[in-house]
Amino acid sequence: MKLFFVLGCVNAFLSVALGAFGAHGLRQRVSPELLITWEKGVDYQMYHALALLLVALCIKTWPEVRRVRTAGLLFFVGIVLFSGSLYVLVLTQVTVLGLITPVGGISFLCGWCLLALCASQFDSRW
Template sequence: MSQFALAAGSLYGLIGVLFGAFGAHALASRLPADLQAIWHTAVQYQFYHALALLGAGILARQGLAGTALTTAIGGFTLGTLVFSGSLYVLALSGVRWLGAITPIGGALLIGGWIALLLAVVRR
């Protein structure tokens, strides 16, 4: 599980840099301010959870294991995909109903943080 978390965190970090630069340069003149803010939020949360995945991967490498840590890694991975992914698509398409999907990703991220807290406290 540590290898997966470290790889996912690294990939999300890489994509975050690419999408951040793309948003700041290529999209800056093409998107209205409200959609630029949505894009920025997606990048920001992706970076936070890339770091969370790297941290969880390091904890797993140091011997912290169990269902709670696995759940945290899953919540961070899937939650980032759904949360940031839905915001990226919303910003590019302008289709506002996609915002209804975003809270599902947010709930997965919150669940990931709760699971990480449990994994650390139970140790």
């Protein structure tokens, strides 16, 4: 539980910091299209930082369900691959990195499906 709570807090912090960097440090250095790409990475990082906090809560609620931890790992991998690839793409403008982004998106989708499956099996505890 503590791992996912800490990962959620760290990623929320990084999302705010990277958002500020994009707004103040990148605005004059990259095109408006690349700035939108940066912001998309920041948005999805924050959404899934909050998802990691939700996973921590679910682990406390359903400690016997290992799939909740797997969902958390999928969210974290998604942050690294999806948001991380967008950040590197903007900073380097190496467009081939865009091939990694959908893998991160699929990781997010799998994490949400797995978390929903866990909830559907233990809905009486809510």
